[in-house]
Amino acid sequence: MPKKVVYSANIEHMQILDEDGTLDTKLAKGTLTDEQVVYLYEQITTCRQFDEIAFKLQRSGRMGTYPQNKGQEANAVGAGLALRKGHDWIVPCYRENAALFMHGLPMHYILLHWMGDERGNQIPEQCNQTPIAIPIGTHMLHAAGIAWACKLRGEDRVVATFFGDGATSEGDFHAAMNFASVMQAPVVFYCQNNQWAISTPREVQMNSETVAQKALAYGMPTIQIDGNDIFATYKATRDAAGLARKGGGPTFIEAVTYRLGDHTTADDARRYRDQGEVDAWQSKDPLIRIRKYMENKGLWSDKQQTELEERAVRIVDEVAKTALEIEKPVPADFFNDMYAELPTDLLRQRETMRTTSIGIDPEQAGLRSQPQQA
Ligand SMILES: Cc1ncc(C[n+]2csc(CCOP(=O)(O)OP(=O)(O)O)c2C)c(N)n1
Ligand SMILES: [Mg+2]
Numbered sequence: 001m002p003k004k005v006v007y008s009a010n011i012e013h014m015q016i017l018d019e020d021g022t023l024d025t026k027l028a029k030g031t032l033t034d035e036q037v038v039y040l041y042e043q044i045t046t047c048r049q050f051d052e053i054a055f056k057l058q059r060s061g062r063m064g065t066y067p068q069n070k071g072q073e074a075n076a077v078g079a080g081l082a083l084r085k086g087h088d089w090i091v092p093c094y095r096e097n098a099a100l101f102m103h104g105l106p107m108h109y110i111l112l113h114w115m116g117d118e119r120g121n122q123i124p125e126q127c128n129q130t131p132i133a134i135p136i137g138t139h140m141l142h143a144a145g146i147a148w149a150c151k152l153r154g155e156d157r158v159v160a161t162f163f164g165d166g167a168t169s170e171g172d173f174h175a176a177m178n179f180a181s182v183m184q185a186p187v188v189f190y191c192q193n194n195q196w197a198i199s200t201p202r203e204v205q206m207n208s209e210t211v212a213q214k215a216l217a218y219g220m221p222t223i224q225i226d227g228n229d230i231f232a233t234y235k236a237t238r239d240a241a242g243l244a245r246k247g248g249g250p251t252f253i254e255a256v257t258y259r260l261g262d263h264t265t266a267d268d269a270r271r272y273r274d275q276g277e278v279d280a281w282q283s284k285d286p287l288i289r290i291r292k293y294m295e296n297k298g299l300w301s302d303k304q305q306t307e308l309e310e311r312a313v314r315i316v317d318e319v320a321k322t323a324l325e326i327e328k329p330v331p332a333d334f335f336n337d338m339y340a341e342l343p344t345d346l347l348r349q350r351e352t353m354r355t356t357s358i359g360i361d362p363e364q365a366g367l368r369s370q371p372q373q374a
Contacts, residue, residue: 011212013224013256016231019284021292023231031235032081034299040081040230041290041300042308044073047098048287049312051261053320054111058265062324066114069095071228071260074286075162075192077102078233082241083160089150090129091143091161093136095192095259099162103127107316111323118333119326128157137163137170140189144176147185147250158241160188166197168211177252181218186244188237189215189252192227194259199272215252227255228286258284 016027032040051070057063069076072095080099083090090099101107104127112120113132121131130146133139143161150157167173168191180187193211195202208214215222221243225232233255240251258281262269269278294300335342335350342350349355 009213009216011210011222011224013226014232014236015226015229016235017229017289017293018226019289021289021296023293027235028231031231031238034297036081037230037290037294038299040074040077041287041294042312043077043080043098043102044287044290045308046312046315047073047076047101049309049316050097050107050110050319053316054114055261055265057111057320057324058114063111063114063265064116065264065266067094067264068259068261069097071281071285072192072194072257073098074230075190075227075233075255075257076100078230078235079160079162079188079190079237082234082237083158086126086128088128088157088241089143089146089159091139091146091159092129092132093139093163093167093192094132094134095164095194096132096162100127100129100132103129105129106322107319108323108326111320112326115323117326117329119329137167137172139163140167140176141172141179143187143189144180144183144185147180147187147244148183151183151185156245158186158188158244160190160237160241162190162192164197165191165193165195165202165211166200166205167191168214169197169205177215177218177220177250180250181220184247184249186247187250188240188244189220189250190237191252191254192257193254194227194257196259196263196269196273198263198267199269210254212252212254220250220252221248222252222254224254224256227257228284228289230286230290260285 014027016024016031047069051068054063054066055068058066076096076098080102083103085103090103092100097110100110105123109120110132123129123131130139130142140161140163143159147159150159163173177189191211193202197205210224212222212224223236225236227233236253240253243251260278260282291300331353332350335346
């Protein structure tokens with residue numbers, strides 16, 4: 001019996017607006033209007049200013065750590081625009097600030113989160129988004145679960161979840177992909193392949209040539225796109241969301257992009273990244289190509305650019321002021337909302353602000369409970 005091929009597949013790559021600002025008009029048909037392009041450019045510019053200020057807040061000791069979104073923003077804005085605000089769900093990682101803001105999250109919440117203030121994680125209900133996720137991969141399971149719940153309730157919501165290339169090496173990623181596909185849950189799995197997982201390059205992280213091909217194993221439609229191209233990020237997300245809404249189940253999007261900054265403010269990428277590589281990606285910056293496109297079409301002037309930059313500074317200064325001036329949280333807050341009734345050891349910890357888990361008995365250590373108030 002001769003052998004036969006039982007499965008074969010191709011992965012498509014989609015780019016619509018190239019590095020020079022030239023548009024593939026055929027592919028762009030029915031995607032972004034001029035007005036939307038300008039709007040997304042403004043969103044990216046504001047977000048980049050947000051990154052700058054967050055970086056300075058960390059360097060001046062007013063924030064714990066911060067992961068810059070710089071260079072990757074075309075993903076958040078394109079996908080954010082393709083999802084319906086307040087209706088669809090966003091289950092983010094930590095490099096999608098612009099999408100969260102576009103869907104109504106007050107900007108200072110992100111600063112509060114990175115300042116270690118839990119109020120930054122109390123997402124206003126109408127935003128339909130979960131808090132940013134630091135444990136890599138865990139939130140994709142939440143996305144699959146939320147989407148399944150929407151399906152069971154007969155709601156036409158779509159759930160988009162964002163994650164990095166490194167996250168696709170986690171077991172949780174595979175469980176979420178399998179579950180969503182088997183249940184035909186309305187999920188858009190959006191991978192921001194920024195080439196690095198901290199200091200681990202993609203080719204050391206995985207042995208597959210593309211990230212997109214991982215979805216083939218789960219019988220899921222999959223595509224690779226230029227993640228620095230707002231037309232491609234918008235179109236791919238819109239099409240995937242449209243399919244999910246019609247009952248077509250999940251789609252996988254691999255968006256090829258690059259983080260122009262360090263992994264976080266706790267990192268120094270110069271120690272492991274070649275400057276030539278960074279320079280090459282710098283020229284693919286989404287901001288540069290959108291500006292070229294807008295200028296070619298007569299949609300943008302130097303005056304508009306100056307006004308936009310000034311506005312972005314004003315907005316972000318106001319946001320930082322809000323985060324810095326908010327009434328300080330009470331340290332005991334981090335014991336609240338965990339249990340209906342705190343177990344004795346945690347009661348003791350709350351009282352003494354010391355942990356017994358490292359073998360310190362507060363009384364032995366000479367710490368006493370505060371005298372009761374009269
Ligand atoms: C479960 C888990 N393991 C390890 C870490 C430490 N960690 C933080 S970010 C990161 C790399 C993530 O890379 P990627 O998914 O590509 O996202 P990127 O930061 O590049 O956007 C790792 C390993 C973590 N946060 N959670
Ligand atoms: Mg990465």
